[in-house]
Amino acid sequence: MLDRLKNHITQNFPFLENKKLLLATSGGLDSIVMARLFNQLDYAIALAHCNFQLRGLESFGDQNFVQDYASTNNIPMFLTQFDTEAFAKDYKLSTQVAARDLRYNWFYELLETEGFDYVLTAHHADDNIETFLINLSRGTGLEGLVGIPAQNDKIIRPLLLFSREEIANYAKENKIEWREDSSNASDKYLRNKIRHDLVPLLKELNPHFIPSFQKTQSYLQESQVMVEDASIMVYQQVAKQEEEGIYFDLNQLRKLPNYTSYLYQWLHEFGFSAWDDIYDLVESQSGKHVFSAEFRLLKDRDSLILSPIDLEANSEEEYFIDEGMEDVKIPLNLSFCKVDDIYIPTNTTIFVDQEKLEFPLVLRRWNDGDNFQPFGMEGKSKKVSKLFKDEKLSLLEKENVWILWSGNKIVWVVGIRQDERFRVDNKTQNILKIELE
Structure with a gap:
């Protein structure tokens, strides 16, 4: 596994050489194995542990475990604690989303204040499968099926080529200890239900399911690149940036086969979700509009106009x-x-x-x-x-x-x-x- 990871980094992440790396470390199997591997490869690493205080004493047990691991292996460590439930309540977020936001905001803060170059997380192939199935079950576009990106800005995920089983076997062979998160055993969360029930069935039906899945995702990723390239070319013919917003020429748009696909590709990043309403705007009367949290799409004669919502605007002011x-x-x-x-x-x-x-x-x-x-x-x-x-x-x-x-x-x-x-x-x-x- 060490040699495979070394070759994987050489081929796909050669820029990590001689860089300061911050490893997101929960204390669980995946992150501890990642820490062991990168320490063996002699990279300049430090561990970053978030205590979300969601599981009482167990959360502090994880914290102590990571602290002991860092001390024993002479690895620098950064620690923070969050009142995750209060944050989720204040910002009206789910606990999972709140924890993710807190975690990544802190990582980026450490990159800036402590001079690290990249953050490494221990996502693996099974995480990719679970994310794919979650998105598939909820309904998604192509971008929801291409999987967890191996790199997203300063976030690197070097273990995506390994399955959970491979990581567990490596840990057992090398007598590596880790902490089990008790919440992973509960089927209260959709991801756990997929992990415990659906993925094992798929692996039973096809013993080579993971490599087959990875091959399919690579095809989807290639298709997404092609779609994005076509979308950019067509966008230049249909859209025009003005001071007050982006104007989409409906006369040009209607000439496109499947123009709804282009609208989705151009607009989904602005937070829209009422797609049927957006598609209906093309043939609706002037003055009709559809809102996302921060943007509005307005029908005006032969144009659709995308503009930010002026949250402070008041006609009576x-x-x-x-x-x-x-x-x-x-x-x-x-x-x-x-x-x-x-x-x-x-x-x-x-x-x-x-x-x-x-x-x-x-x-x-x-x-x-x-x-x-x-x-x-x-x-x-x-x-x-x-x-x-x-x-x-x-x-x-x-x-x-x-x-x-x-x-x-x-x-x-x-x-x-x-x-x-x-x-x-x-x-x-x-x-x-x-x-x-």
């Missing part, structure tokens, strides 16, 4: 601007200064008669009933919503428009059009320039 203020930073960057002369106003700069203003000015988002007198159209009013239509603004662009008010009159549809009633004329004595930066 107002910002007051007192006379004499020179700069406003929230919600927009506006500057106010007196000038002696004017030039033709633009979308980002207007000139107004300061004497006509009623302070404080107010910034708020637009409402459906808002009316104003567009610059250059004296005596004629227009709905702001009609201005948006004439300007061909998308629904997303409309949502981000702010209005500058003086009393009950619009001074400026900011960034789009000034109001005629505040324009500079031959009676103006004080000119105020307002600029959107």
Whole structure:
């Protein structure tokens, strides 16, 4: 097993040579065998143990065991303890997810503060099978079937080529002691039920199940690479990045065979799960949308628009601007200064008669009933919503428009059009320039 691991590292992880490695060590069979192997290969290693305090005295027994192992073998060790259940409750997570998040956050912290290059975890071939079957049972895309990655950023999993049985046999042959986690015996968790009942049956049906499975996963991984390459090429034809979000051209999208597969490939990383609703957006009316926790997909005419959700946005919020203020930073960057002369106003700069203003000015988002007198159209009013239509603004662009008010009159549809009633004329004595930066 030692020689196989050495060859595996040479072929797949040659960059580990002369690096400082942090080994995630629970005290269980897999992590202790990994520690023994890398210590024998003379790598610069240290152990990192998390006490999640989930199994009472047993958790502290694991901690003491790893401490003794590190001391006996002269291996540096890092230890931390977590109140995992409190963390899970505070952040509304399952205990397993909370433990995983705490664990990996701490590992990355150690990489940064202690100068380690990589974290090694002891996942093996049976873990890969179990993860595959869990994802398969819950429903997943291709990415859920390709297995646990051998490398994910700074996380390396060097034991994936070995089965649990091989690791156990190596430990017994070399008289290696380890700690058994009592929770592994319980079928309360789906993974344990698959481990105890389903995987042994599959191995019984096919004695060569693990190598056959590994070969199948390698094919799936190759297929995923091909899918990702095709997805990138098609994305460049269909999608366009704008300031307010990503626009997907529906006319181009509908030309694709199985366009739903491309939508899944592009959008799943943004946390969406209501896929039928997303696919229905393609043929729905403008204004329909689907949300994930942090993003929104909006149908607007011939586009789907992906944008982050502004969690702080509030259509009722107002910002007051007192006379004499020179700069406003929230919600927009506006500057106010007196000038002696004017030039033709633009979308980002207007000139107004300061004497006509009623302070404080107010910034708020637009409402459906808002009316104003567009610059250059004296005596004629227009709905702001009609201005948006004439300007061909998308629904997303409309949502981000702010209005500058003086009393009950619009001074400026900011960034789009000034109001005629505040324009500079031959009676103006004080000119105020307002600029959107």
